[in-house]
Amino acid sequence: MRILIVGINYAPELTGIGKYTGEMAGWLVAAGHEVRIVTAPPYYPEWRVADGYAAWRYSREVQAGVSIWRCPIWVPARPSGLKRLLHLASFALSSLPVMACQLFWRADVILAIEPPLFCAPAAWACARLTGAKAWLHVQDFEVDAAFELGILRAPWLRSIVSKLESWLMRRFDRVSTISPNMVQRLIQKKLATEKAVLFTNWVDIDAIFPLNAQSAMRQQLDIASESTVALYSGNMGEKQGLEIVLESAASLVGEQGIQFVLCGDGAVRQRLQQKYAGLPNVLWLPLQPLERLNDLLNMANIHLLPQRSGAEDLVMPSKLTGMLASGCPVVATATKGTQIAEVLLDCGVVVEPDNVEHFSSAILQLARDATRRAVLGAHAREYALRNWAKERVMQEFDRQLKGL
Template sequence: MKILIYGLNYAPELTGVGKYTAEMAVLLASRGHEVRVVCAPPYYPEWRVAANYVSWRYRCETRDGVTIWRAPLWVPAHPSGLKRMLHLASFAASSLPLLVRQVLWRPDAAMLIAPTLMCAPAALVFARLASASAWLHIQDFEVDAAFDLGLLKSSRAARVARWIESTLLRRFDTVSSITPQMSSRAVFKGVDPSRVVCLPNWVDASTIFPLTRASDYRRLLGIPADQKVVLYSGNMGAKQGIETLADTAASLAARTDVTFVFCGSGAAKENLLERCAGLANCIFIPLQPVERLNELLNLADIHVLPQRGDAADLVMPSKLTGMFASGRAVVAMARHGTALYDAVSPRGLVVPPDDVKALATAITALASDPERRAALGKAARRYAELALSPESTISTFEARLAALGRGSRSKHATGETPYFGGPRSSAAAARRRKPATTEEAAPD
């Protein structure tokens, strides 16, 4: 099949949505599909366009068998609510010429990755013009997150934004999300349950796995063998509630056998650095290359995953899958009944969000109990191997696409025209598919 993936973030971004979008595209290409991507230059989580990329220029490249078209966007150095909106709007506008260019390619399916929902109107129109199935995959419920987390505050704007969101969601042939709870939220927003699919994030357990030796990072960071490492690795942003870790590190400052390692970047990093200033038990390192990820995750004796209580089931931390696969103990902050709680509680420790004392108690208990750490790590690893396979998620995606194709053909046979994602003529379906090249010109 020919599949267009349309989303803001993509590799070589190392964390978050871009990581999973790129892995999905590469997996689909490896299974014989022809995949193109329309995205922005890499900038996340540093909020700075990566070296060798330019924020204001169109660009086309090929990575791992996938043709990638990059559109300009504005990246604020210090993102606030309004600046984030302008940031997203800049990509929604600049990516339009690339979508227009792909209409003649005539993909079978167009998948929009949210965030950003600002691109939904263009994605729906594109799918209609190209006679493609329109698919929305939600990694974050960005509208709810923006208002529930206080990034935007107007109640009137919230009502309007949620009405627009619901209207757009109902127009897609398929809406998917990454947990059952987030998928149910789509139904709550008005999407017909028959159009909703759960596509969990995954981990390649052959590339992330428990090491039988100490991680090289212990030597590089000068951490003695008898120290218990509490690791946070990933984005440092508003949804993480990462300030809780600073308070927890301060509360455990007298515990000389526990070291906190913070690896990552993001809008909240400067605040975290300030809060940890003067704490001898805290080490900060930048995001590490993807080829070093397994070594990094194996640095942990205890992985820690904070999350704000008001972010429950608006997002699902993408870093969790790697934590499980590394075979190390996990402590997460989550409310009972949320997707994060359900994922971690059978194979890790869960404490209430924003409860520094409970988090410190859990870390202390695990630091003093190597047998329990090992047991939890084995359970987490087993879950990653059995339930978080990338092939399982991609197979679900392919099966749904095939069903959408059959539905379109059935409607065509009866003379019914679908609202979005119409059928193709037999001549169009049989046309030769030209391979993508690395040197196609992008608009200037």
């Protein structure tokens, strides 16, 4: 089968959507499909185009058997609401001529990855012109999130954009997303039930697994073996609401033996690092290479998953798969009944968003109870094995593709 993918993020990005799209494309090639992707140069989560790539030049390469067309993109150093829109629009426009060229390849399926929704019209049009099936995969509901989190504010604009989003989604042959609650949101947007598909993110359970001994990273970072490490690892953006982690660290400064570690990069890292520079119990790390990910995740005794209020069922954090696969409990912020709260029912502790006192208390209680951490961690690993094993998820996706 010939599969054309269009999306702004792709390998070698190490986190988020780019990581999953890269792994998906590589798996599909290994399964015998021909795969092409139209994408941008890697820039996420640093919001800076990676060394060896150019922001304003078209290029072509092959990775893991996938033919890759990279298109120009504008990457703002400090993304805001308007700048993000211009950023997404720059890729949507620059990718149009490349998408037009793909008409002659005549793909069987054209798969658009959202965000950005801006790419969906070109993917749908190309599919209709060539007789291909059109598939939209929603990693997060960017339109809803932009308004819920206050990135965009005008009510009249939300009404217009939401109606356009719903109309566009209904044009696709299939629309998938990454959690059951997000599938229900698709249906609420008037998508026919038979078109809505669950296609979860996954984890390589052979690459991410509990270690029998302490992670070597503890010694490398001079963290005492008896310390309890509370780790946040991933993108540092507005949606994450990382202030609650740092405020909790501030409230627990007097507690000996609790070490907070924040690892990653993103739009708000510099601001937060400057604001909370004086905290002695916080260690900041850069984004780690893939080969060190299992050591990083196993360095933690507690994983931290903050989310701003209103964002819980608009996104399903991609980092959660690795957290659970590492066999470590999670302290998260989420509203009761959301997908995150349901997943973590037996795998961690969930507190209401924006409540620093309860978040700090949950961390402290787990830090003092090694037995409970072990029980929750075992349940976490079991959940990942049962629901997110990469081979099982990808085989089901392949079956759905062939079913078109």
